[in-house]
Each structure stands twice: as structure tokens, then as C-alpha cells.
Amino acid sequence: MTGRPRVREDLTAAAISLFLAQGYDETTVDEIAEAAGVARRTFFRYFRTKDDAVFPDHDDCLKRVQDLLAAADPRSPALAALREAAHLVLAMYADDPATAVRRYELTRRVEPLREREITATNRYQRVFTEFLHRRAAAPGPGTGPGTGGQAGLRDEVAAATVVAAHNHVLRQWLRAGGSDDAHARLDAALDAIEAMLDQWLDGEHPDRADPVGEDVVVVAVRRGVPMWRVVREIEAATGGA
Amino acid sequence: MTGRPRVREDLTAAAISLFLAQGYDETTVDEIAEAAGVARRTFFRYFRTKDDAVFPDHDDCLKRVQDLLAAADPRSPALAALREAAHLVLAMYADDPATAVRRYELTRRVEPLREREITATNRYQRVFTEFLHRRAAAPGPGTGPGTGGQAGLRDEVAAATVVAAHNHVLRQWLRAGGSDDAHARLDAALDAIEAMLDQWLDGEHPDRADPVGEDVVVVAVRRGVPMWRVVREIEAATGGA
DSSP: OTTSOOHHHHHHHHHHHHHHHHOTTTOOHHHHHHHHTSOHHHHHHHOSSTTGGGSOOHHHHHHHHHHHHHTSOTTSOHHHHHHHHHHHHHHHHHTSHHHHHHHHHHHHHOHHHHHHHHHHHHHHHHHHHHHHHHHHHSOSTTOOSOSSHHHHHHHHHHHHHHHHHHHHHHHHHHHTTTOSOHHHHHHHHHHHHHHHHHHHHHTTOHHHHSOSOOOEEEEEEETTOOHHHHHHHHHHHHTOO | OTTSOOHHHHHHHHHHHHHHHHOTTTOOHHHHHHHHTSOHHHHHHHOSSTTGGGSOOHHHHHHHHHHHHHTSOTTSOHHHHHHHHHHHHHHHHHTSHHHHHHHHHHHHHOHHHHHHHHHHHHHHHHHHHHHHHHHHHSOSTTOOSOSSHHHHHHHHHHHHHHHHHHHHHHHHHHHTTTOSOHHHHHHHHHHHHHHHHHHHHHTTOHHHHSOSOOOEEEEEEETTOOHHHHHHHHHHHHTOO
């Protein structure tokens, strides 16, 4: 980014400041351009409407997410690719905490802006779901049972889970003023759901439902131990799901 | 519903038909009112804008969902209440399959309408999350570890999972022409995610992480058996999570 003019970022910061200071409806494109020190036509090189200016570049990020998922090693877990993708999305906010916090303040006040953010989020969820569908449809290791019925359900739920975790982390981080490491928060959240999602994504493989080996692992479980701990123990003992 | 004039439903059916036949931008409120056999002012008694007319009454349904969740027995599982709520939402579509299928055709074509539907869906997800937060904060059985940190994550992910399951079922049912039992499809999907979600919602109770009893259950696990089967076995052996 060094040396590149930050015109887009400046326009976004100016738009958010003006919307917060004098109201969304009351602010014009001309005022935003002036506050950012550029001409009106420069504004329209970056954004179509004044509310576009509020948001990070979701179109660009969605494209990068799609590229990342398309290039993901089919032999590594699907969730690893989704984790990377979630970090890409988070970086749009985490790279500029001051703007992110002020944008959050704004979208909480202005309902149509909040709705635009929700719509953007949904596009990532669809791309994540499609990635899992392709994974499930592809031959080779990690093959799931296709995209119909419960497999389609599984992919959609897994994608929704990753997006919900991302959104939760982002919101908590913003509420805390954006002062600590958002990516570390996301890693912690994704760790917490990973054991669950691994089961969800890999547990119903038909090739695994009929095990090749017959090795038996004996696990002693105390009553009352949370199931996620049991699952973790069994995974460790059986070499992972 | 018997005997009640179906003015709202007639207007919705007329709006969807006209949008599909002659285009969304090309259709006026007057044409919709005329096609439904009512006056223009009657249209505005039910809807604020012409795109409002396309959708089922999400405001009314959200209110009923909130009432249902507020009245849910705190001693029964949170997921049971969310299941009922998901069926309430689904019923708006399933009660009138012909309109639902045509609406789906329309929202697939007209991007702004699809986005409105996504926004509506997100409101249910928020209400579900808040319900789980309240459950976690309330004293008594079923108490979770509060709403901060991982507990907040857990609630948000659980709500997203139920909504994703609902949306998946609704879409599959609409694609199949809305001809079979949507509620049976939803039950099957919710059954599939229930074991996972039960763990997710109940597995991290602090009072359960420190078990009172020390009874030990020994489970023999074959390598390669899907984890959800193992979990089910252990649940059966330990008397459920």
C-alpha cells in the first residue's frame, strides 16, 4: 500500500465523519469530495452513490476471497481455506480500526446502511457455501456426499457458522474500541468452533462411515464432562476426524 | 383465516404476477390494486411501497416469533423453542405454496428484492440470538456462562445455524415446486443439526465442566467411525448431554 494514494480511504473517512456530524440525509457528495480534498468527479471514480462511500470495498474483497478459495489446496481441510477467507474479510476492518469503529457507530444509527452491510455479509456466506459444495462434489480425499439433501444443509450451516463467528468477533472488537488484535480474536473464535465444524464437515463422509481399519480405541468418559472435551479426546486418540 | 377477506394475500399475488409478467420497474401500485380488485388507498392500508407487497408479513411474523420465545418454558431446551419459531417463519411460505414459488422466481430475478428478503431473515437471526442470550443470563436450569466472549459466540452461531437450516429447507422446497411437506423437511434438517447444537449450547456449562459425579463410562470407538455417531453413543451411555 505504501506510496499509493489513499483516495478511496480518505473519501470513506470523510463520508463517515460528515454523516455522523450532520446526518446521512443532510450530506451531499460534493461535501464529501470537498472534505477529502478531491473533485466531485473523483468521488464517482470510486463510488456510485454516497452510501457506497461508507463501506469497505466488498466487491474487491469478495473477488479476493473467491480467488483464495479457488486456489486452496484440495488436500487441506476446507475449514483452513474458510479461516483464511474470514481473515481476509476481517482485515478490511482491522487494517483501519479508527474508520471501522466510526463506521460501526454510523451503521448502528442509520438502518439502511446497516442493511447494506448485512447484504454484503450474505454474499460472503454464499461464496463460502459454494466453495464447500464444490469441495463436496470434487473427487479425491475430502470428498463429501454431494450437494443435495443433508450435504447441502451441512455446507450451508458450516458457511453460516464461519460467517456468524466472523461477525461476532468483528462486533465485539468494534465495541471494545478496535484497540486490540482483531485477528487473534478471530482465531480464538474459529478454534472454538473448529472441533464442532470438523465433525459437521467430515463426519458424514460415506467413505468414512465404512471404516477401512477396525482399530479400536477405548475411551473412558466421566459423566458430566462436556461433549466437546470428549470429542477432542477421541480425536486425539483416533488421529483426528 | 376462514371468512376473513384475503386482501393482503390477493395484493401480494397480484404484485408478484405483474412483476413477473411485465417487469418490476414497469409495474405501478395502481396496476397492482386494480389487478387485486381494490382501490389504490386500500393498497396503502397494507403496504407502504410496491416492493413491500411482494413479501409475506415479516413484521407480524417477527412479533409472533418474539411472543413465542418470550413465552417459552425456561425448563425446556432452548432449541425446542427455536424449532417452533422456525416453523412459524416457514409457515408464511408453506401456507401458500403457489405464491411462495412465484415469489422465489421473482426474487431470483430482481436483486433488490432478494436483498430485502435477506435483511428480513437477518432480523429473525438477531431475535434468536437475543433469546439465547437471555436464556444464558437467566438463573435456573439451563443456565449458560453468560453472554460475553465464547458464550456470545455460541449463541450467535447457534442462531445462525437454525436460520441457515431454515433457509436451506425453504430454498430446496421452493426449487422442488413447493409440492411436498415443507415442515417435514424442516424437521428432518433440524434433527440433523440438533445433536450438534445440543453440544454447542449445553456443552460449555461451567457447572457441567466440573462434574459432580465421577461415574465413568467406557466407550470403544473404531477408528474411522464418524464423530456424530460416537457422540450419539456416548450421549446414550451417559444419559444425554
